[in-house]
Amino acid sequence: MNDLATPNAYGVLTEPATLTIQRLLPGPIERIWAYLTDGELRRQWLAAGRMEMKVGAPVEFIWRNDELTDPPGERPAGFSVEHRMQSRITECDPPRRLSFTWEGSGDVTFELERQDDEVLLTVTHRRLPDRATQLGVAAGWHVHLDLLVARATGEEPEPFWDGWNHLRQVYERRLPE
Known part of the structure; x- marks a missing residue:
């Protein structure tokens, strides 16, 4: 098994602007x-939104991170109760x-x-434009994937925002500047 796939494994920059986490x-x-x-x-681990399984199809992701765990933990400044993102399936x-x-x-x-x-x-996230985005995305994918593991195994997840806040600090130290 790849070291990246161990439980709670950290994401790594596999290229300067590419995060990979397993x-x-x-x-x-x-x-x-x-x-x-x-x-x-x-929506139980990442974001809601209908997804048509074909290349070119639009997707709207709807994040409501406060609803992912009970309690949700303390939401950091700058984050809203809901976030929406327009996307498109490419493969x-x-x-x-x-x-x-x-x-x-x-x-x-x-x-x-x-x-x-x-x-x-x-999960491979490419073309991360700057360090602040890399840190937020790394912490985000990590905590969301921890939630997926909890949902898939029937375990109780940790409060979402507490995990994100902690992991954001950890990735500050782990990812190269």
Whole structure:
């Protein structure tokens, strides 16, 4: 197993403006694909929004991070109760690969790979424009993926914002300037 896929593994900059983070999840692969693509399942760990599975299809992601955990923790200054982002699917190969644009910072790819009865999820976020974005995105993906692990395994997640605030500080030290 790749070191990036250990539980709670940190994201790394695999290129100067590309963050890669992995998680090993309980299968089957179709179940994890549903967590990525079904708006109701996705809203439990990332963001709501209907997704049509075809290249070129628009997607609206709707974040309500205060609703992800109870309690949500303390939301940092500058974040609102709801955030919406318009996106577009750029690649779709069910149940293995999904790519889409990410407003203001490039694009994201989800890759799923069967590993016995588990599934390796690799998230690659490309073209992160600056260090502040890298730090926020790294902390964001990390805490959202921790939520996905909790949802997929039936465990109780930590308060979302407390995790994000802590991880933002950790990534400040971990990611190169």
